[in-house]
Amino acid sequence: MARYELVKRSVALITLTNPPVNSLSSAVRHGIAKTMDRALSDPKVTAVVICGENGRFCGGADIREFSGPMRGPPLLPLLDSIEAGEKPVVAAIEGVALGGGLELALVCHYRIAHSKARLGLPEVTLGLLPAAGGTQRLPRLIGIPAALELITTGRHVSSQEALKLGIVDQVTEQNVCEVAVEFALRAVAKPLSSRRLSALTVPCPPDLDALLEAVTMQIQKKARGMMAPLACVQAVRAAATMPYSQGIKRESELMATLFNSGQARALQYCFFAERTAGKWTLPSGAQWNDTKPREIRSAAVIGLGTMGRGIAVSLARVGISVIAVESDKKLMETGRQMVIGMLERDAKRRGVSASLNLLKFTLSLQNLKDVDLVIEAVFEDMALKKRVFQELSKVCRPTTLLCSNTSGLDVDALAGVTDRPQLVIGMHFFSPAHVMKLLEVVCGPRSSSETIATAMSLGKRMGKVSVAVGNCPGFVGNRMLKPYSDQATFLLEEGATPEQIDKVLEDFGFAMGVFRMSDLAGLDVGWRVRKESGLTGPDVDPKNPPRRRQGRKYCPIPDMVCEQGRFGQKTGRGWYMYDKPGGTNAKPDPLIQNLLETYRSRYGIKPRNITDQEIIERCLFALANEGFRILEDGIAARPEDIDVIYQFGYGFPRHRGGPMFYASMVGLERVLERLEHYHQAHPDVSHLEPSPLLKKLVACGSPPIQKWREHIKTMHSHL
Ligand SMILES: C/C=C(\C)C(=O)SCCNC(=O)CCNC(=O)[C@H](O)C(C)(C)COP(=O)(O)OP(=O)(O)OC[C@H]1O[C@@H](n2cnc3c(N)ncnc32)[C@H](O)[C@@H]1OP(=O)(O)O
Numbered sequence: 065m066a067r068y069e070l071v072k073r074s075v076a077l078i079t080l081t082n083p084p085v086n087s088l089s090s091a092v093r094h095g096i097a098k099t100m101d102r103a104l105s106d107p108k109v110t111a112v113v114i115c116g117e118n119g120r121f122c123g124g125a126d127i128r129e130f131s132g133p134m135r136g137p138p139l140l141p142l143l144d145s146i147e148a149g150e151k152p153v154v155a156a157i158e159g160v161a162l163g164g165g166l167e168l169a170l171v172c173h174y175r176i177a178h179s180k181a182r183l184g185l186p187e188v189t190l191g192l193l194p195a196a197g198g199t200q201r202l203p204r205l206i207g208i209p210a211a212l213e214l215i216t217t218g219r220h221v222s223s224q225e226a227l228k229l230g231i232v233d234q235v236t237e238q239n240v241c242e243v244a245v246e247f248a249l250r251a252v253a254k255p256l257s258s259r260r261l262s263a264l265t266v267p268c269p270p271d272l273d274a275l276l277e278a279v280t281m282q283i284q285k286k287a288r289g290m291m292a293p294l295a296c297v298q299a300v301r302a303a304a305t306m307p308y309s310q311g312i313k314r315e316s317e318l319m320a321t322l323f324n325s326g327q328a329r330a331l332q333y334c335f336f337a338e339r340t341a342g343k344w345t346l347p348s349g350a351q352w353n354d355t356k357p358r359e360i361r362s363a364a365v366i367g368l369g370t371m372g373r374g375i376a377v378s379l380a381r382v383g384i385s386v387i388a389v390e391s392d393k394k395l396m397e398t399g400r401q402m403v404i405g406m407l408e409r410d411a412k413r414r415g416v417s418a419s420l421n422l423l424k425f426t427l428s429l430q431n432l433k434d435v436d437l438v439i440e441a442v443f444e445d446m447a448l449k450k451r452v453f454q455e456l457s458k459v460c461r462p463t464t465l466l467c468s469n470t471s472g473l474d475v476d477a478l479a480g481v482t483d484r485p486q487l488v489i490g491m492h493f494f495s496p497a498h499v500m501k502l503l504e505v506v507c508g509p510r511s512s513s514e515t516i517a518t519a520m521s522l523g524k525r526m527g528k529v530s531v532a533v534g535n536c537p538g539f540v541g542n543r544m545l546k547p548y549s550d551q552a553t554f555l556l557e558e559g560a561t562p563e564q565i566d567k568v569l570e571d572f573g574f575a576m577g578v579f580r581m582s583d584l585a586g587l588d589v590g591w592r593v594r595k596e597s598g599l600t601g602p603d604v605d606p607k608n609p610p611r612r613r614q615g616r617k618y619c620p621i622p623d624m625v626c627e628q629g630r631f632g633q634k635t636g637r638g639w640y641m642y643d644k645p646g647g648t649n650a651k652p653d654p655l656i657q658n659l660l661e662t663y664r665s666r667y668g669i670k671p672r673n674i675t676d677q678e679i680i681e682r683c684l685f686a687l688a689n690e691g692f693r694i695l696e697d698g699i700a701a702r703p704e705d706i707d708v709i710y711q712f713g714y715g716f717p718r719h720r721g722g723p724m725f726y727a728s729m730v731g732l733e734r735v736l737e738r739l740e741h742y743h744q745a746h747p748d749v750s751h752l753e754p755s756p757l758l759k760k761l762v763a764c765g766s767p768p769i770q771k772w773r774e775h776i777k778t779m780h781s782h783l
Pocket residue numbers: 084085087123124125126127128160162163164165186187190192193194195196336339340
């Protein structure tokens with residue numbers, strides 16, 4: 065796990081060998097301890113170089129080991145002993161030096177980085193802090209403000225930025241190990257005392273308290289409810305105000321509170337869930353690692369509304385040439401200007417030149433005959449989409465992939481109107497598509513494995529977290545949203561207010577509560593869908609009992625809000641009122657309060673006091689309950705996929721893991737018991753009826769989330 069060689073007759077070269085990222089597993093720590101002892105005790109050795117195999121220095125502690133008992137030499141004393149050694153040690157950093165990997169580099173007396181390397185202390189993103197001395201050494205090296213920013217955000221820096229900050233001593237484009245060996249030979253005669261970071265004093269800014277206060281406030285705003293960034297601030301404060309020996313004790317105490325927290329477990333689960341999500345398997349046996357995706361060089365986007373524009377930008381900025389199609393000249397010109405502006409701003413932000421030459425705009429589908437792939441992003445209307453797919457089928461060459469950015473319509477029905485159903489797939493982007501990281505890749509029953517592999521790989525190329533899902537109304541994300549938002553509106557009937565429900569959900573950690581979110585998205589979209597499905601509007605039979613539709617409980621309050629022309633932020637009125645159309649500052653509206661009171665008295669509903677607990681349980685347990693049904697139906701392959709969709713597409717707080725992980729943390733037995741309780745109180749709300757899978761898991765002793773799959777029948781798989 066750590067290879068030892070003697071090079072240039074006097075330099076010990078220690079290579080970490082733990083693919084793929086040379087993480088500091090117990091075996092690697094053991095290997096470092098052994099090889100360092102050997103180097104320090106061999107009189108022939110005058111200096112040491114530490115590097116990593118396969119072009120990666122070190123990706124930090126082995127995160128998988130966090131869930132088991134601690135084995136092997138602990139990292140902190142091991143690192144302290146490297147720094148204290150009497151022979152110069154040089155870190156040769158290639159690829160990445162992250163977390164414990166950077167902490168290892170910080171105890172080396174010198175650091176040489178390859179020009180393409182990235183460095184950082186991302187522990188905070190795992191609910192932890194850099195507890196192998198990182199919070200104490202980095203401030204001594206680069207000062208409090210810069211260290212605070214890197215440690216509280218977990219941001220990776222390029223080697224050029226690391227050089228500017230003073231984290232590394234030299235950046236090279238050559239073989240970093242060879243450069244480091246030469247460097248080490250030159251360092252032999254030099255004193256080491258000033259190179260031991262733990263012995264340095266911290267350059268402390270005069271306005272330390274104000275700085276720490278400002279960063280704390282920023283964290284409370286941006287990372288609502290997260291413990292780790294605040295603990296990082298406290299650890300850096302210790303570096304600024306205490307000697308190293310005390311600071312390191314404080315670092316360990318803070319780490320101990322974080323390490324066993326539910327937040328750390330959730331964030332570490334998210335790390336692996338995100339990586340698991342790309343690994344799809346079909347019932348046929350075809351899977352992600354044995355299916356070659358097609359190469360996509362050119363694409364077309366149909367429709368230049370909000371979604372189409374974002375998709376065009378996402379494609380062009382990764383070097384794919386794009387033909388964008390609109391139905392009339394005015395819309396095309398508006399779309400052109402918007403796309404160019406978005407691409408230019410994006411390029412400016414990234415410090416690259418905008419790839420405007422990759423864009424073409426047209427009014428005719430006839431110009432699409434040679435593209436490799438088409439993404440349709442027209443209005444969410446099945447008849448319109450079918451017409452587009454029929455036309456594409458005639459125009460495009462037979463090998464062109466046809467994708468739909470539908471948010472919930474039947475992808476197989478679209479495939480059915482084409483001459484190539486195996487090349488049809490859903491690519492459900494989230495708005496705004498050039499910003500949001502989630503992509504649901506909706507596999508129809510006839511989508512070929514090559515088509516799936518191509519859509520997944522294109523998503524990855526566009527920087528998206530892509531999740532393969534099955535085809536059903538609403539797919540995973542929007543299907544689950546319905547029970548969640550239904551519960552919120554039922555709670556309005558019973559006595560809650562939009563601002564009360566939103567506050568509870570935002571305190572839980574959601575970026576936005578359900579009503580604020582629907583004001584942002586626009587209330588008219590759902591209204592139109594409900595009208596088309598016969599749930600509201602003139603087609604509803606007047607003999608239909610009030611507050612019931614299609615045999616189920618139905619809450620017409622959202623329709624009543626829309627009937628008043630309140631479509632959300634864009635109209636300046638929705639569940640809240642705003643200063644102006646397009647305004648974002650939501651204020652409670654007495655008219656909504658009035659509407660709710662009138663509604664309740666019309667139907668004889670006596671408003672009751674609704675607790676925060678009931679809001680959380682009804683909204684979130686109904687959400688997870690639908691997730692269990694989705695797993696049962698084979699629409700998602702794993703609970704991790706659902707959780708990734710909810711984090712990246714719906715603002716579910718990452719430090720809670722996602723709806724399925726949250727349910728597992730609350731305890732499946734408790735979730736079942738509460739759902740049974742609420743279903744008894746609302747027998748006509750089917751979403752509150754516990755799903756068979758939830759019951760089965762509880763009956764099997766509530767296994768950990770990673771084992772749920774073993775209890776899911778695979779015969780239903782839609783993937
Ligand atoms: C206290 C805490 C201390 C001291 C710590 O050090 S905590 C760990 C801090 N380090 C990190 O947070 C880095 C995590 N890793 C990454 O950010 C990335 O993996 C990477 C930038 C190092 C490489 O990215 P990429 O090339 O895209 O590869 P993947 O992310 O797909 O990773 C490849 C596989 O390696 C597994 N992996 C990565 N890092 C670790 C790790 N630190 N411990 C255990 N396993 C790790 C990752 O899960 C992938 O596994 P598979 O999916 O292939 O099974």
